[in-house]
Amino acid sequence: MGIFSVLALPLLLLGISGIIYIYQSVRWLLSKSAVQNKVVVITDAISGLGKECSRVFHAGGARLVLCGRNWEKLEALYDALISVTDPSTTYAPKLILLDITDISCIGDVAKEILNCYGCVDVLINNASMKVKGAVQSISLELDKKIMDANYFGPITLTKAILPNMISRRTGQIVLINSIQGKIGIPFRAAYAASKHAAVGFFDCLRAEMEEFDISVSTVNPTFICSYHRQAAPGNWEASIWK
Incomplete structure (x- = not known):
């Protein structure tokens, strides 16, 4: 005992x-x-945060669809990704030109995205536009352009991809937003307003998509300082700093 x-x-x-x-x-x-063989779409993949997301998902074996406004920068990102990974365990990314502020073209771009693999498992709405200035100095035209980039663009693309996810009853939608979608600070009225609108939309979407087992996430980081340059192959530390 x-x-x-x-x-x-x-x-x-x-x-x-x-x-x-x-x-x-x-x-x-x-x-x-978790991401192996998943079809992951990243908008503004050529930004600092977009490149980091691309690197992580590519290394994890995801089937990437990278979207951006500049074809040369997309190709440079493609070269950087395939230069540091094993081609036998990863997929070559698909590249698609997308100007998120051109709302009339987003429907056609969404069809092009879906034609890549026939479905989308993860949609990362990363594209955004910033502006800083006093309320009285920002034109209404610029206010509308900010809303197109930060609100109407992401929701238009999301709505175009959503039926594919609903029919399969699976998917993940991510909005890379901003802390200014939660609070307002001086000289950021147009930007903060667009980010508040986006948070409201995706919060409602999260509740609606629960019955279809589709997850909707909103990320609201503080300031991110990006170098806005293409890092040398293998030197991803130089591509973004938080």
Whole structure:
């Protein structure tokens, strides 16, 4: 009885440690395979944050569809991605020109996106436009352009992709927004207004999509300082700084 009492606690601790180890191992395996073979669309992939998202998803084995306004920068990103990964375990990214402020063309671009693989598993709305200035100095035309880039553009693309996700009853929609979608600060009225509008839309969308098992996430970071330059192959640290 005495020996059993002495050994009981170490054996119990050993058993608990084993369970924790197995749990962590399973989580690690799931995290490594979570995006493998998934079709991931990233808008403004040529921005600092867009490039980092592209790197992570590409390394994880996702089938990337990278969108941006500049074809040369998209090609440079493509070259950087394939130069640092094993082609036997990754997919060559698809490249698509997209100006998120050109609302009339988004429907055609969405069809082009869907034609790449026939579906979209993850849509990352990363494109955005910033403006800084006093309210009275910002023209109404610029206010509308900011709303097109930060609100109407993302929701138009999302609406175009959504039927594909609903029909498959699966998908993940991500809005890369801003802390200014939660608070307002001086000289950012147009930008903050567009970000507040986007938060409101995607919050409502999250509730509506629950019945279809489609996840909707909104990310509201603070300031991100991007170098706005193409990093040398393999030097991803130079591409973005938070």
